[in-house]
């Protein structure tokens with residue numbers, strides 16, 4: 209059981225929750241994630257630890273509502289409890305001083321990017337961050353990102369904020385302007401695919417943090433498997449970060465859709481019951 | 487060893503046993519037929535989760551107990567990894583002291599209701615019964631009787647909680663709550679330790695919960711046994727991954743003096759053939775976990791699973807058998823086993839193969855998958871298999887399967903479960919650099935004490951054996967508990 213100690217609504221579909229989890233708070237490093245489960249009948253879903261407070265014994269999650277479990281979690285209030293939280297899982301990000309790091313985050317991928325941006329800046333790198341979303345109200349964590357980045361570039365699909373265009377346009381702008389030593393991209397699979405293609409053109413080493421479907425998160429089931437450099441890897445124990453130029457994003461996209469039908473039906477059922485309850 | 491034999495002799499010479507032996511002629515005992523296990527109708531049970539074996543009725547249990555000759559040299563016990571006093575518990579059943587029989591079981595086995603159900607008895611105790619080795623007759627049904635006594639006790643509501651020594655306030659940790667961990671925890675509690683079992687998942691029981699299906703081992707039975715451990719003072723912490731949530735070093739700082747690692751062989755293997763990552767292709771661990779641990783087949787639970795119409799399960803072990811029978815229960819029209827050797831080489835229990843056949847499972851033995859195909863949407867719809875023949879025996883002593891060139895053909899499938907084995911859980915060796923492991927990734931231990939290369943760390947079960955049985959894991963857990971006890975007592979004395 210983990211009590212919710214804080215909640216902040218970032219946008220219609222994105223919330224930040226602060227959870228009581230003292231042991232995880234102490235052990236986690238940038239790049240780590242947790243698996244949560246709500247109620248006896250809930251499903252297990254992975255979420256990145258965006259930040260933690262060792263003194264208060266808390267971890268912070270940023271959740272985007274995309275289906276039943278993420279919505280159930282986002283709809284919990286301060287004082288409520290999350291039945292199961294396990295972590296920290298995965299390999300931590302390998303942070304070192306490399307020079308200039310270009311970080312690109314799309315949608316809710318901005319949340320897991322935050323501790324990485326912070327880490328690279330504290331390690332003495334020049335950090336340039338590109339934040340991308342469909343429109344202005346979907347840009348999250350801008351302030352925090354500014355705190356740890358030397359520069360923040362905002363891209364929106366509709367041009368309602370920052371520059372109009374895709375994340376890749378923002379990345380190219382930087383790459384053409386100055387030497388980039390390393391890139392980290394986190395976001396929807398399709399965004400990571402194109403971001404990786406972009407940096408590949410310029411031969412810039414790039415890491416992507418993969419958000420595959422998971423069950424146990426401890427290497428036991430293989431649900432999270434992806435092909436990296438032609439070899440099968442388990443995201444939960446070998447990742448979640450991999451060399452983005454080696455990842456088979458098309459396969460990953462297909463695997464993410466494995467339960468699309470069931471998820472849609474379950475979500476519609478959930479929305480109906482949620483309506484009648486409220 | 488000497489003392490054990492002495493003890494057995496003494497036990498056997500007790501008046502009640504001598505009386506029972508005299509009460510019936512050996513001839514009469516050996517001329518009896520072995521009882522059979524009542525089973526649910528195959529055409530009903532393959533549509534639901536009811537337990538297949540329903541247990542012996544009292545009369546039959548007594549009849550079967552009478553077959554046992556109460557041998558002066560009970561060879562059956564050599565086949566039991568935890569050394570259950572088999573004749574004694576069986577004679578208690580013959581004497582109609584069923585609760586007494588359960589007490590005998592629990593002297594050495596904390597999970598008799600589980601072992602009575604899932605032990606490969608035909609390869610263990612029953613294979614070394616006097617009937618098998620000397621009379622060439624079906625063995626005494628030791629497993630059925632074990633289950634009978636354990637079930638009787640549970641259903642009576644008069645579960646005996648084993649006695650525990652006075653608490654010594656020394657903290658010890660058990661990593662993993664599978665049968666190895668539970669057995670170690672039970673014995674450590676009996677010795678008086680302050681025992682905490684850490685489990686990564688949200689449920690206690692390891693493979694007993696997430697792997698072995700309800701229709702073979704109802705979860706409720708595992709839970710009752712776990713409750714018993716709680717009554718003995720064992721504490722459980724779920725959602726706790728030792729080495730990740732808290733490091734071994736920090737646990738030591740919290741006062742833990744020694745650890746038992748029973749982290750299992752949870753890492754599924756794949757065959758690395760083309761198309762294996764298409765949707766609809768699962769490891770058996772994932773498939774069974776979704777259904778057993780996450781209850782994916784029930785609409786009330788949030789976890790989904792794909793329940794196909796044409797399901798192929800690759801492999802011939804218990805895990806493959808459990809997966810294919812699960813697929814049938816989820817509504818498959820065709821549920822197939824695809825196994826590269828012949829039935830004789832199958833590692834699965836004889837009973838599971840028999841049950842599977844009754845339930846309408848197709849066995850495609852001497853076949854091997856080569857490739858999977860999709861219908862352009864990433865979902866598997868067809869597979870290519872190749873026929874095999876058996877050649878010379880290989881290192882495992884089983885005849886090696888050899889592909890027959892030109893025999894390839896295609897099968898329509900919409901779900902595939904890959905059940906070709908597991909590797910040891912790599913997490914603990916990864917976080918403990920000094921820990922000695924084999925090339926296979928299993929932890930190296932002293933065979934007697936189960937102590938690893940790190941003195942305060944003991945290990946057993948699948949993480950040491952790389953995949954074995956419930957009862958072997960439990961035997962390891964018990965041996966390790968004794969080893970830990972000795973190690974800690976010596977250290978305490980030295981200080």
Ligand SMILES: Cc1cc2nc3c(=O)[nH]c(=O)nc-3n(C[C@H](O)[C@H](O)[C@H](O)COP(=O)(O)OP(=O)(O)OC[C@H]3O[C@@H](n4cnc5c(N)ncnc54)[C@H](O)[C@@H]3O)c2cc1C
Pocket residue numbers: 241252253254255256257269270271272273274275276277278279316319320418419420421422423448464465467468471472475
């Ligand atoms: C390492 C990792 C870190 C992540 N971090 C975050 C984060 O910080 N914030 C955030 O909002 N999301 C994060 N995600 C994604 C998040 O886990 C999914 O959005 C969530 O599981 C969706 O569940 P649902 O029931 O709400 O939606 P569903 O309706 O079940 O699914 C919607 C879509 O989410 C994906 N999905 C479904 N089930 C799972 C599952 N068990 N595991 C992973 N993805 C699944 C699928 O693509 C699916 O089509 C992360 C994923 C991974 C693997």
Ligand SMILES: Cc1cc2nc3c(=O)[nH]c(=O)nc-3n(C[C@H](O)[C@H](O)[C@H](O)COP(=O)(O)OP(=O)(O)OC[C@H]3O[C@@H](n4cnc5c(N)ncnc54)[C@H](O)[C@@H]3O)c2cc1C
Pocket residue numbers: 604605606661662663664665666667684685686687691692693694697698726727728729748749750751752774804805808835911913914946947948949953954955956957959
């Ligand atoms: C489907 C299936 C059917 C089987 N059928 C039979 C059968 O009929 N008869 C039989 O005798 N055997 C059977 N077996 C084999 C038997 O189940 C195993 O040999 C036995 O469970 C091994 O026990 P264990 O305690 O070593 O490990 P497990 O049962 O695997 O338990 C290990 C536990 O440790 C946990 N863990 C791992 N790492 C950590 C960590 N760092 N921190 C905390 N927790 C951790 C895991 O989550 C897991 O719960 C079957 C196996 C499977 C998979």
Ligand code: SF4
Pocket residue numbers: 565566567568569570572595601602605607610611612628629632957
């Ligand atoms: S525990 Fe297993 S091997 Fe031992 S007596 Fe019981 S059934 Fe036989």
Ligand code: SF4
Pocket residue numbers: 553554555556557560561562563572573614615616617626628
């Ligand atoms: S060997 Fe067979 S007959 Fe003899 S004591 Fe054991 S179970 Fe009974």
Ligand code: FES
Pocket residue numbers: 421422423424425426427428429430431432433442443444445
């Ligand atoms: S989530 Fe099960 S192995 Fe990665």
